[in-house]
Amino acid sequence: MHIVCVGISHQTAPVSLRERLAIDREDARRLLEELHAAYPQSELAILSTCNRTEFYVARPLHGHPRIEQLVEFVVARHGVNRDQLHESLYHFDNEQAIRHLFRVACGLDSMVVGEQQIVGQLKQAYDQAQHAETAGRSIHRMFQLALATSRRVRSQTGIDAGRHSVAGAAVEFAQHLFDSVADKTVLMIGAGEMASLTLDRFAAMKPGRLWIANRSFDRAAQLAEQHSAEAKPFDALDDHLVEADVVISSTGAREPVVTAKRFRKVLKRRRYRPTFIVDIAVPRDFEPAVRDLANVYLFDLDDLQRAVADAATGRADAFSDAENLVEQAVGECYALVQTGDVSDLIRRLRRQLHGIGEAETSRTVNRLLAADPKDFEDLLEEHTQRLINKILHKPLQQLGRSGSKQAALYATAIRRLFNVDEEDLDQPESTAPVDQRRPLPSDRDS
């Protein structure tokens, strides 16, 4: 089988083109059916996500659809500009196509490396192909191995364990302090963009109370509306700090807003309940000495950025490990697909030869029934000759018709496959007398 992958992704195409080529579930089913009706001998699967649309095809070596045919199909179907599509299109063959599928499955080709969502999308693509009955042996093997490799890569390399943003790192640290924020109060001080992003992440965890305190109450009210939070007066900051379990601070103040002395009093009032503080302001809003107070867990921008940077370094190692695992799996998958292909070829060849044999046997039996027993030997010899001629007719015809390069290739294949004149290639020259040597196949044949 010849494996082909054709598609576009976030790395090659703008979102405007990706949108036009996006294929929903129902559409994918119809497309698969149409393609299968047009090319019944091929196996097909379509992977369509917000970041990519890819066609995976396994077809006979000289079969269809070719890449151009797939492109034409897409152009006709989606009405996109052919030139624009060609600029953004990539295609891979055989091992490269399998490698691409495996990298996609492991999240190595994703916008956020290691993301998990792609696994579900790949499973969906595989399910669609199965339901549309366009998944044959090759597609089954490729997708099943891709999903298995994805699981292996994620469990063995931790490629999906990294943090990708300061806000993400802050949330992760908070999760190691608190079981859940459902019964906690989250307070944002200031109205910085990064603090707002961090607040978004905490808001997604559905905290008990979400407060925003800013010097400008109007701005606080505006932000509070955006985040479904409650605006609080900045003057009563100490009272809010007493209540808050998570504090996200990002004011534009030039001096620390909360000193250690001030926070010690707050801490006493809140009966030393643990406080998680994310200080993203530069210069910092919380005096560094606040960190040393009991039950206070203060993380500044420097801490969080280092967490993200370290995670990226860690991911570089994980990335390399993941690529190695993928490479290993690609080799195995390609060998499996090809082995399956060869077994299929052998089966078909045997069936074909049996057909020839049966036809010739039937013809010879009829002649034997009517013949004189003394002609039997001649008839059997003729039967053998006819059988050999019929079996060799097409291969020898191809050998004769081919160009010089192809003829040489076929000749080598025949030598190897039928062990013709192979002694000279594989064995050291024998010094034994001619009559003691093993007869050459050609000798035997003659």
Place this chain on the structure above:
Amino acid sequence: MTMPNDSITAAVMVGLIVLSAVSAVGAARRIRGKQQSESGRPAPTLVIAVVLVALAGLIYRMASVHGTWAPLRSHADGVLLMVGLISGIVVYTQAVGRLRGLELFAMPTTAILAGWGLCSTWWTFDQSQFTIRTAWSAVHITTVYFGLAAVAITAICGGLYLFVQRQLKRRDNPADRIRILGRTASLETIDRWLIGWGTVAFIMLTAIGILGGIDASAGESSLGEQWWLSGKFIGAVIGWLIFAALCHVRIAPQFRGRRAALLALVGFVTILTVTAVAFISAGARGSGHSPPDNSQVDQD
């Protein structure tokens, strides 16, 4: 030094030490290691083995050494019970996915306790059996070992709390710290378990004190008439006060968090020291109870 009074008990103790130590090393490697485990959960096989060996040891001692189904006839029985209880709780927390990382401190503790059990088979060679003359003595001894187990679990939670808190407070290698933290429970969960088990330990210690007092008043104790002036009693009272403070952190918040964890550890060391000293000093006098009738003593 004499030989252990029962070779099978000694073998069980050695087995528990080895299993606990290997399990502890495995837990440390898993928590600090760079690789993620396949399932994300530790393999509980070794901890289950500790539970089973401790249980088998206890049954063997009841059936074969003491020849009675009444448990806790000697200190070695008590140690086996504690090891079994602690490792059983580790298995439970692993199974339900709560208090991740507990085994990091629990298994070294069970190794230490099993070591103590092994030593006790030498120390109490001649007086290895408790003499239980009244129901109060039986209840007192049972409460002592359940209480000791509760104290040990509180201390284990304390150790885990300090470990996790250190990871949250440190500033170096934040990515490594997040990875380690991902393999342990949240500080809030550990705090809840710490206070919960601290309260259980406090209740048990109170019961031990009351029952011991009844025992001593009835003249059953080897501490003599002025038992309230003995080191064992004073040490036990100090331990009791520590746990009293620990279980009241919600109304005495200055003991909250790190201080509560430290109190748990100090309380454990105090109680362990009191018990160990009592056993060592009572080795020749009958394990803190009246000297046994020599005709009843098994060579266990």
